[in-house]
Amino acid sequence: MTNPADIVPFAKTMGITITEMTKEKITGEMLVRPEICTAAQAGGALSIHGGAVMTFADVLGAFGGFVNLPEGSGGTTTSESKTNFLNGAPAGQTVYGESTPLKVGKRQSVWQTRITLEDGTLVAVVTQTQIVL
Numbered sequence: 001m002t003n004p005a006d007i008v009p010f011a012k013t014m015g016i017t018i019t020e021m022t023k024e025k026i027t028g029e030m031l032v033r034p035e036i037c038t039a040a041q042a043g044g045a046l047s048i049h050g051g052a053v054m055t056f057a058d059v060l061g062a063f064g065g066f067v068n069l070p071e072g073s074g075g076t077t078t079s080e081s082k083t084n085f086l087n088g089a090p091a092g093q094t095v096y097g098e099s100t101p102l103k104v105g106k107r108q109s110v111w112q113t114r115i116t117l118e119d120g121t122l123v124a125v126v127t128q129t130q131i132v133l
Contacts, residue, residue: 007066011059014052018063026064026099026111030056034091047088048095048123053115054083057126060099061111065130068104074133079108081128089115089123107132 014036020027030052037046058078065076089095099113113126 008059008062010055014055014059016056016059018060021063021067023064023068023104024100026060026067026097028056028060028097029094030097031094032089032091037091046091048091050083050085053085053089053095053124054081054126056095056097057081057083057099057113057115057124058128060097060113061126061128061130064099064101064111065109065132068101068109069132070106076109076130076132079129079131081126083124083126085124086122087117089117093117095123102127 014030016028016030018028032048034046036049036052038049058081062076062078069076095115095117097113097115099111102110102112108129108131110129115123117123
């Protein structure tokens with residue numbers, strides 16, 4: 001749907017694609033490539049790096065804040081983010097993210113992002129605050 005690189009160039013580097021963008025929900029996907037993984041674990045398997053998980057969630061939440069900006073606002077930025085890492089995501093698989101608002105106000109919005117594998121395995125839950133600039 002949307003190429004976030006048009007707005008967030010780092011999202012292109014990460015390979016993030018936005019698949020749905022409404023005021024109530026932002027969804028996206030990202031292929032877990034070896035270059036965004038941690039060092040090989042026991043048995044040689046690569047798994048997504050925590051920073052890649054956080055970046056993916058941050059991009060989705062930021063788009064949520066962006067589409068909900070009050071008219072005349074200058075933009076949005078992340079002021080706080082908390083991540084619970086629950087499972088790994090192996091190289092070669094795609095992770096899927098869904099970000100929904102917990103609250104949208106005039107000065108800030110709070111977003112929760114659930115990141116899963118295709119089979120529904122929960123990889124992480126991220127809660128972030130976007131402030132209006």
